[in-house]
Amino acid sequence: MFRYIVRRLLQMILTFFGATFVVFALMFANQDDPIQALAGEKPVSDSLREALTERYHLDEGLLGQYWYYMTNLLTGDLGESISGRDISALLESSWPVTVQLSFMALVLAAGLALAAGVWSAIRRGGIFDNGVLAFTLLLLALPIVVLAPVAQWIFGMELGWFPATASRNASFYALLLPAIVLATTVVATQLRVTRTSVVENLRADYVRTARAKGLAPRRIIWVHVLRNSLIPFITLIGVDLGVLMSGALVTEEVFNIPGVGSKLAQGIRTEDGPMVVGFVSVLVIVFLVMNLVVDLLYAALDPRIRYE
Amino acid sequence: MSDPTTAMVDSRPRGLAGDAWNDLRRSKIFWTSSVLVFLILLMAFFPTLFTSADPTDCALSRQHDGPSGGALFGYDFQGCDVLARTVHGAGNSIQVGLVSTLLAGLIGLCFGMAAGYFGGAVDAVLSRGIDIVLGIPFLLGAVVFSGRLSGAGDDGVTAVTLTLGLLTWTSAARVMRSSVVAAKNQDYVAAARMLGASPARLMFRHILPNAIAPFIVVMALLLGANIAAEATLSYLRVGLKGEAISWGLQIADAQKHARAAAAPLVWPSVFLAATVLAFIMLGDAIRDAFDPKLR
Numbered sequence: 001m002f003r004y005i006v007r008r009l010l011q012m013i014l015t016f017f018g019a020t021f022v023v024f025a026l027m028f029a030n031q032d033d034p035i036q037a038l039a040g041e042k043p044v045s046d047s048l049r050e051a052l053t054e055r056y057h058l059d060e061g062l063l064g065q066y067w068y069y070m071t072n073l074l075t076g077d078l079g080e081s082i083s084g085r086d087i088s089a090l091l092e093s094s095w096p097v098t099v100q101l102s103f104m105a106l107v108l109a110a111g112l113a114l115a116a117g118v119w120s121a122i123r124r125g126g127i128f129d130n131g132v133l134a135f136t137l138l139l140l141a142l143p144i145v146v147l148a149p150v151a152q153w154i155f156g157m158e159l160g161w162f163p164a165t166a167s168r169n170a171s172f173y174a175l176l177l178p179a180i181v182l183a184t185t186v187v188a189t190q191l192r193v194t195r196t197s198v199v200e201n202l203r204a205d206y207v208r209t210a211r212a213k214g215l216a217p218r219r220i221i222w223v224h225v226l227r228n229s230l231i232p233f234i235t236l237i238g239v240d241l242g243v244l245m246s247g248a249l250v251t252e253e254v255f256n257i258p259g260v261g262s263k264l265a266q267g268i269r270t271e272d273g274p275m276v277v278g279f280v281s282v283l284v285i286v287f288l289v290m291n292l293v294v295d296l297l298y299a300a301l302d303p304r305i306r307y308e
Numbered sequence: 309m310s311d312p313t314t315a316m317v318d319s320r321p322r323g324l325a326g327d328a329w330n331d332l333r334r335s336k337i338f339w340t341s342s343v344l345v346f347l348i349l350l351m352a353f354f355p356t357l358f359t360s361a362d363p364t365d366c367a368l369s370r371q372h373d374g375p376s377g378g379a380l381f382g383y384d385f386q387g388c389d390v391l392a393r394t395v396h397g398a399g400n401s402i403q404v405g406l407v408s409t410l411l412a413g414l415i416g417l418c419f420g421m422a423a424g425y426f427g428g429a430v431d432a433v434l435s436r437g438i439d440i441v442l443g444i445p446f447l448l449g450a451v452v453f454s455g456r457l458s459g460a461g462d463d464g465v466t467a468v469t470l471t472l473g474l475l476t477w478t479s480a481a482r483v484m485r486s487s488v489v490a491a492k493n494q495d496y497v498a499a500a501r502m503l504g505a506s507p508a509r510l511m512f513r514h515i516l517p518n519a520i521a522p523f524i525v526v527m528a529l530l531l532g533a534n535i536a537a538e539a540t541l542s543y544l545r546v547g548l549k550g551e552a553i554s555w556g557l558q559i560a561d562a563q564k565h566a567r568a569a570a571a572p573l574v575w576p577s578v579f580l581a582a583t584v585l586a587f588i589m590l591g592d593a594i595r596d597a598f599d600p601k602l603r
Contacts, residue, residue, distance in 0.1 A: 011439065018440030023449070026456045137592065141585030143536035145543045146577040149559055153566040153573060246447030250540060254563065268451050268546055276455070280448045287445050 004299055012292050017070075019288075020281050024066050027277045073281055081267070081275040090263055090275070091282060097166075098252070098259035101175055102244045105182035106237070113187050114233070117194025118226065124199060132195075136188040144247050148181045148254040165256040178255045185247040186240040193236050197229040204228075231302050238294035242287055328521070328597040338593035344586035351395055352402035361392035363553055375571070384558070384572035385565045394575045397555045400548055401583065404469050405535035411473030412534075413480055413527050420484025420523075425492060425511055431485075438478050447540065449475050454546045463552035468541055472534045483526050487519035494518070521598040528594055532587030539580050555580040 072079060078087035120129040155177055156164030162177035201207065202225060210220045245261075252261035260279065267275035332338045351358055366388035373383040381390035423434040441449075450471050458467030491497065492515055500514050541547030542556030549557070555576040562572035 011436075014436060015439045015443040018436070019443035022440065023444065023452050026452055137589065138585070141532070141588050142581050143539060143584060145536070145540040145556060145559060146581050149563040149566065149573060150577050152563070153570060157567055158570075242445035245445045249447050249451075250543065253544065264448075264451070265544055268455055268544065271455070276452060280444075280452055283448055284444055288443055 001299065005296065008292060008295055012288050016285065016288050019284050020070065020073075021066060023277055023280050023284070024069060025062060027273050073278075078278040078282070079274050081272050081278075083270075083272070087275055087278040091260065091279065094258060094260045094263045097170060097175075097257055098248055098261060100170075101179055101182060101251070101257065101259060102241075102248055104172075104175060104179035105244060105247075106186070106240070108179060109183040109187040109190055109240075110233075110237070112183075113190035113194050114226075117191045118198050118221065118229075120191075121195045121198035121202065122221065129195075132191065136191050139184050139188040142184065144181065144185050144250045147184055148178075148251050151177060151181050152254055167258070170257065175257070178251050178257060181254075182244060182247045182251045185243050190233065190236060190240070193232050194229060197232045198225055201225045201228050227301070231298060234294060234298050234301065238291040241290050241294075245283055245287065325521075328594070331597040332593060335593050335597065337589050338597075341586045341589035341593060344582065345590060348398060348583050348586060349402065351398040353399070355395045355399060358395045359389070359392045361389040363388060363392040363396040364551075365389070365392075381575050382569070382571045384562060384569070386561075390572050390575055393553055393558060394555070394579050397553045397558060397576060398579065398583070400465065400552060400554050401535050401538060401580070404465060404472065404538045404548075405531050405587075408469045408472035408476070408534050408538075409527060409531045411469070412477035412530060413523075415473070416477040416480025416526075417484055417523065419477065419481040421488055421511060421516070423481070424485040424488025424519075425507075425515065427489075434481075435485075438481055441475065441478050444475075446475060446537070450537065450541055451544060451546050454541055458546075458549070463550050464542075464546075464548045465552065468538055468547045471541070472537055476530060476534060476537075480523060480526050480530065483522045484519065487522050488515055491515045491519040525591055525595040525598060528587060528591030532584045532591065535587065536580070536584045 069079075076088060078091065081087055081090065116132055120126075120132040123129050152164055155161045163174045166174040166178060198221075207220060207225060210224055211217075215224075248259065249261040249265060251257070252259045253265045256262070260283070264276065264279045266272075267279065366386045368386065370383045371385060375382045381394065384390050384393070419434050419438065423431045453471040453475065454464070454467050457470055458464045492510075497510060497514050500510055505514070538547055539554065539556030539559070542549070542554040543560045545560070547556055548554040558576040559573060559580075562569075562576070566573050
C-alpha cells in the first residue's frame with residue numbers, strides 16, 4: 001500500500017505542475033504589453049514601467065514568472081484581480097455555496113444511480129431496465145446548457161415549484177432544482193456503469209458459490225455483488241468531480257448562484273486573466289487531490305490494485 | 309469502412325466490420341439516428357431548404373411576435389425569425405463539431421498508436437502527457453484556451469474548434485492505446501514480423517485495422533459531446549460571438565426573456581438536444597455492433 005501511495009503522489013505532483021503550467025502559459029504567454037493594457041490609453045512613464053516590471057517580475061521570462069506564481073499560490077496568496085480585489089477573498093466568499101451545490105448533486109446522482117442501476121441489472125431486459133436505458137440515453141443527450149435554462153423556465157417560472165434563482169446563503173430548497181440539474185450531468189454514466197458491473201458480477205463464480213451455500217439473495221446482491229461493483233463506480237466519481245465543476249459553471253450562471261462558477265464566468269466575461277488563472281489553478285488542485293483520495297479509496301476496496 | 313456485399317455473401321468469411329455491419333443493418337436505433345443525422349447534415353449544408361427567411365433580418369418592431377405563416381416559431385427579443393436563426397445555427401454547430409472531433413481523433417490516434425506500439429519509455433512519457441490534459445477539468449480548460457485563442461474581431465469559430473480539438477483527444481488516445489497493446493501481441497502480428505514486415509507496415513496494415521473499432525465508437529460519441537460543448541462555450545460567451553449564429557448564443561439571449569417569450573428558448577434547445585441525441589444514439593448503436601459481449 002505504501003509504495004502505491006508514493007507512486008500515485010509522484011504522478012499527481014507531475015500532473016499538477018503540468019496542468020497549472022499549461023493554464024498559466026496560455027493565459028500569460030505572448031501578451032502584447034501587460035503594463036500598457038493595465039493603463040489603458042494613458043501613457044506610462046518610464047519610472048512607473050520600471051516599478052511595475054519589478055513588482056510583477058515581468059523581466060524574468062515565462063518560467064521565472066511561473067515560479068513566482070506557484071510559490072505565491074502554494075502559500076495561499078493568489079494575488080489581485082484586474083479590478084484590484086483580493087482573489088483569495090473572492091474565492092473564500094464563493095466556495096461554500098458551490099460545495100453545497102456539488103455535494104447535493106453528487107448525493108442525488110449516486111443514490112439514484114446505485115438504486116436504479118442494481119435494480120435494472122437484476123431485471124435485465126425487463127421493462128424497468130429498458131426504460132432506464134432509454135432514460136439515460138435521453139439524459140446523455142440533454143446538455144446542461146439546454147437543461148438548466150429550460151428547467152428554470154418550466155419549474156421556476158411557469159409552474160413556480162422552485163425559486164428561479166438562489167442567493168449566497170441559499171436554503172436546501174432553493175438549491176434543490178440547480179442540484180437536480182447538475183446531477184443529470186453525471187447520473188447517466190454512473191447508472192450505466194453500475195448496471196454493467198453488477199451484470200458482470202452476477203455471473204461471477206463467487207456469486208454462484210454464495211448461492212450454492214444458501215445465502216439469501218438480498219445479502220448476495222447488496223453485500224457481495226455491490227461491494228465489488230462499487231470499484232468502477234468509485235473510480236468514476238473521480239472523473240465526475242471534473243464534470244461537476246464544469247457543470248457548476250453553467251448551473252450557477254443560469255440560476256444566478258454566487259458561487260465559484262459564476263465568479264469564474266464573470267472573470268471570463270471581463271477578461272480578468274489573474275482571476276481566471278487563480279480560480280482555475282485552485283480548482284485543478286482540488287480536482288487532483290480529490291482524485292488522489294478516490295484512487296486511495298479504490299486501492300483500499302480492491303487489493304489487486306495495491307500489488308500491481 | 310465496411311462493404312455491404314461481403315456481409316451478404318455468407319460463404320466468404322466476414323471480418324469484424326462485416327459482422328458489425330450485419331448487426332447494424334437490423335438495428336432500429338441505427339436507422340433512426342442515421343435519418344436524424346442525415347436531416348441535420350442537410351440542414352447544416354443547405355439551410356435554405358428549410359427556411360427562406362434571412363436570419364440576419366431583424367426588426368425590433370417585431371419583438372416577441374408570435375408564430376405566423378411567415379415565421380413558424382415566431383420572433384425573438386431582437387425581432388429575428390427564430391426558425392431561420394435556429395436552422396442556420398446548425399451549420400456552425402456541425403462544422404465546429406466535425407472539425408474539432410477530427411482534430412481530436414488525429415491527435416488521439418497518433419498518441420495512442422505510438423504509446424501502445426512502442427511501449428516502455430515512449431508510453432510512459434505520452435501517458436503522463438495524457439494525464440496532464442486530464443488533470444484540467446474540461447470546461448475550465450476550455451474557457452482559458454478559447455478566451456486566449458480568439459482574436460478581438462473574429463467570430464470565434466477557429467478558436468472554439470482548436471480548443472475542443474486540443475482538449476478532448478484524451479479518451480480517443482487511451483482507447484487506441486489499449487486496443488493497440490491488445491492487438492500487437494496477437495499471433496498474426498508476430499507472423500507478419502517474422503516475414504520481415506517493417507514497423508510501419510505492421511502498424512498500419514496489421515494492427516490498425518484490428519484495433520480501430522473502439523476508436524470509431526469513441527469518435528461518434530465525441531462528436532455529440534463536442535457539439536454540446538460548443539453550445540456551452542457560446543453560452544458562456546467564450547465560444548462563437550459577434551455576428552455568428554449559434555444555438556448556445558440563442559439560448560443565452562432567450563433565457564433572460566423566458567418569461568416574456570419561451571419559443572426563442574425552446575426551439576434552439578430542442579434542435580441542440582436532437583443533434584446531440586442523434587450522434588450519441590449512433591455511437592451507441594455502433595458500439596453494440598462492434599461489442600456483442602455487452603448485450
